Amino acid sequence: MSQNAAHTKSESNNVKPASVKERADLALNNDFLRKAVRFTTERLRDGKQKAANDHGHWEEWRERGRQIRLHTIAHLDYYLNLFADNARANGTHIHFAATGEEAVKIALEIAQRKQAASVVKSKSMVTEELHLNTALESIDVETIETDLGEYIIQLAGETPSHIIIPAIHKNRYQIAELLSKEAGEELLPETTILAGFVRRKLREKFLEADIGMTGCNFAIAETGSMVLFENEGNARMVTTLPKTQITLMGMERIIPSWSDLEVMATLLPRSATGQKLTVYMSGISGPRRKDDGDGPEEQHIIILDNGRSEQLGDPEFQELLNCIRCGACLNACPVYRHIGGHAYGGTYSGPIGAVLTPALNKNVDQWDDIAGASSLCGACYEACPVKIPLHDMLIYLRRRKVERGYGDKVEGLGMKGFGAIMAKSQRFSNVMKVGRIGQKLLVRDGGIPSKLGPLKGWNNYRIAPKLADESFRESWKGLQEELDKNSREMDPVIQKRMEDLLAKRKLEELEGGAGHD
Amino acid sequence: MTEETHIKWLERMEQDSRTKQQAFMNDIARRLKRPRTTEAPTHPYRGAPDYWQEFQWSSVERIDQFTANFQSAGGHVFRMADMDEAKAFIVNKANEMLARYILRQNVSELASLRLEEELADTRVSVWNTNLQEAWKARAAEADIGIVIADYAVAYTGSITVLSSADKGRSVSLLPTALIAIIPLERLKTRLGEVLIDFDEAGQSGLPAGIHFISGPSRSADIENDLTIGVHGPGIVFALLVG
Structure with missing residues (x-):
């Protein structure tokens, strides 16, 4: 089973589309995913809202958490x-790993x-970050995810699409198919039957496994x-x-x-699922x-850096280390709700993933389009239980990307051309005249439906307007004459007030006050 | 690979780890652009907000709130005047559920219930009383696990169990159903009232496992449909005694 899973995984990696845009196109075409993501995120978001309101003094708790x-x-x-x-x-036994490779090496050495x-695992984003399952399987150690959702997506050879509900994108028919294959018999697509099978199956695995592997929410x-x-x-x-x-833990989990755990235990479950405390x-x-009659005889904790310390001392990104991995920003994000987690392409998705992935990877160019997958509306910041200003960080990322020369070349060129045309009004008006002639080939029923070249992005879902036959500037002469005719009988009081205002503004301009220009 | 070499290996790993630890800490200080912090820094925001630390419910409110919270998480709560009532409840439940195996903690409060005398057809085992026994397997096959809570928290609807030689972690985890007896004086209002004890106990005073349990095991991983008893006990009874 494990080899099968590894095989499918590498296959799905091969065909993974390269950019957020392409991956999001896949997600948007998948109707179930879109509905499931929206339903789940809204349920979690509303649950969080209710839990925060019921608890009261939420802002005070957020501030304390921060x-x-x-x-x-x-x-x-x-x-x-x-x-x-x-x-x-x-x-x-404590181990320190500066890089992901070091952490994997230590974990494999312990296993050997x-x-x-076999290794039984509970949910850990860090091990996802390190692709530890693949590494363990490469030395023939069976690796079993035991969180119900994680187990399902492991059987499917996929990665989590939501930090709290990893199999958000699978429906129960798909799950029944996966589990039936594992059971060797047909399982009905009913939640209790499917969960019952997983309970029995994994119970054996827990009891016979040599190693238990976990992540870490907090370290005291x-x-x-x-x-x-x-x-x-x-x-x-x-x-x-x-x-x-x-146990694998990020060095910042402390x-x-x-x-202090009371504050985190108040913020984390409420923000993640709306629960007062997890079970x-x-x-x-x-x-x-x-x-003792149970519990591990030997316990190892591997403390991982892997790019985290890069954020220390960086005024723009240090607060990233405050994250408690609740997923509230995903549920609040209008972009995540539409494209789902896989579109982000990294281990961490949603607004936190959009910032964390490039921050941990230090390769701004490779992850360049992730920072674009946000509307900068700030809903993520509002939702964050420790008040990380994620929307600001997304802007910093975009800025850094441009500063390091990874900006969009076409966009840059376009902006330059736009600047050149707009600098002189005669130049602009000449360009518009040429455009009006050129567009004749494309205009249908007063609009431009063509999806040729650069028009595709816009015209996929709508029709671009054609250029006006006469620009506002060109029609101004006629308009002014009409206005002059109509406004002759202006109320003298109003006219006086407007003249006064005009005089005052002129005076201010002379004194060098800050005007519009 | 002999035991000797494994210990040697662990020792070598520890040497590596201690060296790396210094490098990690020095690197953190360098990035934060200041010398290493070696004295405990003043932590002005320790613990919950001040208003919360003074928050207290009366005994009646604690019972009501614990009951409401535990039930809304899918658990069952019963109020008992004394341990005799608790015993009658357990015997009834065991008969009603046709329990064949019961596993309990090895504590005097539970021993004095003398369950084995009342439940002739049920095998009642006591955790860790026989070193030859495969206790994890006994726990895994148990229909009912019985524990005494070390604490309970009304505000979150939680039971706390601490591990020891006599109180295995498996007893509250592996059986299909869990019965937890909560002496009323152990029921607190806030989580912080329990957690402070662990701060006061300090590193050397803690058990290996501290577990807060707030209802039956659950998952919403299949189409958001709530499933009870995925891995841990699917039925949890909290008996408030006193």
């Missing part, structure tokens, strides 16, 4: 160091040392504990049953104390104690 994150990141060397020391005191045949510096939020119980399974536990919130402090 302050805790800002404080921790501003003193990250102190808190991360403290976390590592305390986790070691708990008996955890343990002669592991003062006690060296890691905290996981989840609803299914699979994260508890993978941290309780296998003999070895490996909070100082358990008291399970687990704090794990080291491997099992000597006399």
Whole structure:
């Protein structure tokens, strides 16, 4: 099964369209996806709104969350160091990985040392970021995603399309087909039957797996504990049953104390799903104690940089490290709601992905069109429980892209030409005259329906207007005469007031006040 | 590969890790354009907002709110005057659900219920009492797991269980149904009232596993359709006793 999954995955990677635009075209053509994404995101967004309102003082909590994150990141060397020391005191094996490759190497080495045949995983965006499943399968370690949604998309050989609901794009008939293949018998497309099969199937996997692998929502510096939020119980399974536990965490996941966890536990579930708390919130402090009857005998935490520290000291992007991965910005984003997660092309989608992906990859050119996939409406900032100004960051990204010479060449050329034409009114009027003659070939019923060349983007869904037979400027002479005729009997009071205003403005201009020009 | 070499390997990895740790911290300080922070910085925003820290419900409100929250998450809540009532409830449920295997924590409050005497047809096991036993397998086959909550939180509708040799994490996780007894004096208003104890216990005072449980295991991953009991217990009874 695992090899099958790996095979399909590489196939789907091969045919992946190159740009957000192309990937979004695919998404927009997929009717189910669009409806599912809209339904789910609206449900989550409304749930969040209700949970925030019910809780009350939401702005105060957001501000508190932001302050805790800002404080921790501003003193990250102190808190991360403290976390590592305390986790070691708990008996955890701590590893530091500067790059994704280093983290993968450490994880594989542990798996080989343990002669592991299988790894059960709970949801972890970091392992998606590292493509760790593919790496484990390359050394013949079966890797099983155990979050229901993640399991489904693993069987399909796909990647998550939403940070909270990864299989948002699959309907139950597609899911029944995937699971039936796995079961070797026909399963009815009913949620309880499908979930029941997964429970039985994965229960065996949990019990026989050599390694449990998790991500980390928060790491508590003062006690060296890691905290996981989840609803299914699979994260508890993978941290309780296998003999070895490996956790991958981004270096910025730290909070100082358990008291600070109350703020995060208030913000995260409400922002993610509208819940007061996820069904399970687990704090794990080291491997099992000597006399414990369960829990891992050996626990490893791999602390990953992989581009994160690049944001430190950068006034425009440092706050990116405050993110608590709730997905609220995805649900709030009008662009995400239309194109879905796969269109973003990276591990992280939505507004956070649009900023985080290029920030972590440091290759602005490759991810250039992601920053364009936003309307800059600021809904992401409003939704963010720790107030990350994502819409500002998207503008910074676009600016940096242009500064580094990765701007759109055609757009740049167009703007230059536009500048040249607009600089002189005679030049503009000559161009318009030529245009009016040239367009005759294309005009049908007073509009231009052609999809030739540059017209395609606009005319796919609408018809461009033709150029007016006479421009406003050209018709001004006649208009003015008409106006003069009509306005002769102006109320003398109004006329006086307007003349006064005109005189006043002239006076201001003479004094050098800031006028319109 | 012998045990010896694995330990050696772990030691080598730890040396590497300690070296890298210093490099990581120095790099962070360099990027933040200041010297390393080695003393605890003042943290003026620690914990929840001030107004919240003073928020308290009466005992009656705590019971009502816990009940409402736990039920809306799909759990079941019953109020009991004493442990005898709790015992009667458990015996009834076990019979009603035709439970064949029950697994309980090894704590005196549960031992004094003497469930095995009432449930002749049910095998009642006690966590970690026999070192030869495959306890995870016993937990996985159990129809009902029984625990005493270490804390409960009214505002979020949560039960807290702490792990120990006598209180396996599997007991509240693997059985099909979970029954949690909550002595009323352990029911707090806010999450913060529980969490502060872990700060006070400090690194050396914590158990390996601290688990907050707020209802039955659930998922909405298939077409947003709520499914109960995906991996953890699908039925959860909270018995408020006192």
